[in-house]
Amino acid sequence: MSAVTPEPDSIHRRDLRFGRDVALDRWWHGGDAGRTAFFNALSSTFPVGEKFFMTAVRHFKDETPELLREQIEDFIYQESMHTREHVVFNRQAAEAGFDIAPLEERARRTISWARRRSPVQQLAATCALEHFTATLANDLLADPLHLEGASEEPARLWKWHAIEEIEHKAVAFDTYLVATRKMTRFRRWLKRSAVMAVTSMRFHYVIYRNTADLLAQDGKNNVPTWAKLLAYLYGRPGPMRKLLAEVFIYMRPGFHPWQVDDRHLLKAALAELELDTGKGVTT
Template structure:
């Protein structure tokens, strides 16, 4: 039994080997000197190495037996996520070099992933789908609204822009893998499982990110009402990336949802032009 997908037939997920900030590491408050915004993005980055390794494991578990082109897309997804892991490890080490203690943040993310790993492989895949939807939503918003990274140091901005581009490119790989893995389920059971997992994932995601943000603000002596008021206005005002993320949760739990119902490849093309990726850094296979 096969499940239909709305992933574009001509979708190409690029393999890029890009490195950022090796010769020009970002300053301590790399996001325009803003303590709150820097803390939020650093908190997000602290979760990526362990999180993306988990994504790779969850999707790879179902690779065998998947039809083409999905199997090839899984391989491309694994490559891109491995590159994201490498670059965020570097980014997190640079935050440590700037004086932040990142280890407690990474430990919190690791404990959360360990909790998820005690669930079945299918639940782990459903959690990956939910988190990939978060990253795709944040990525689309970052590319569509450059003001989110306005004032960021050049190399940090380029790294986040590159990450966003690739999150959009592979945004449906985990979801299509889930559709294949649940092809013998009724549509209602398939929808119910992913919706329940999305609810739990939303709560745990917000807990980890905001606890991590608070830890970093505390290290700067700025975990106070004034800093949080400014940061939350940035995150939940307009265009407010976290406001759009919450809106995306309700989009995701709608029956019949698919990540590519929003075809934002034109946005990726536009963003790639501004990123100016050297042709030699793109692997064609």
């Protein structure tokens, strides 16, 4: 396990619930159809995706050293909470009038394809997608423009999710290092890089198809809406621009998720949400 990984008790178990008593506005993200569609599209993939992550990492749990096994258990707990809360969020989006089922089915088909790969390839795909979620989480917590104008309860949900994605961002990667310990460094690098390339293409396809489906349901799948949304995604604050750059950073030999230590973002976000900072978060 990499020496830059924080102490093993830096992943915290939080049983939080969001949006149970407040209906979700149809365009909950500042009244903007494009931004709402993008975040709803992301959320539609999380329940099936996070179950895949848990299975992929759990497969190698018994091979890992004790400290990493503890982190894997905490990772699985956090991902199970994310699954539960995004099931609720997706149901609320459906109650707001969106047909979420085709989006969930598209994500399910993609995950079914991934499940036909070897356990190591499934773990490598999990590493790639965990890097995406950690990148998006870092950006969301670092720049308040991401959720500017968003309704309070979904904003809290996304910030909580971002906190925990950063806390456990290296668990799958460290598990991959154990699972591939008998490979040469070149083969290990080549496999994770090749899987990242494929995963990146599939991720972008699913997210943008899902976003387009939601915009079509609003009668907003048109050039003006997409121009405004793409300015948000690739201009300022630019979450997808930064995510695309991180694909190439991930492919560098010697990469590790904790080469970027962003725990300072956790401290600020936890204070904002009035959650316990916990040992291992304060710096």
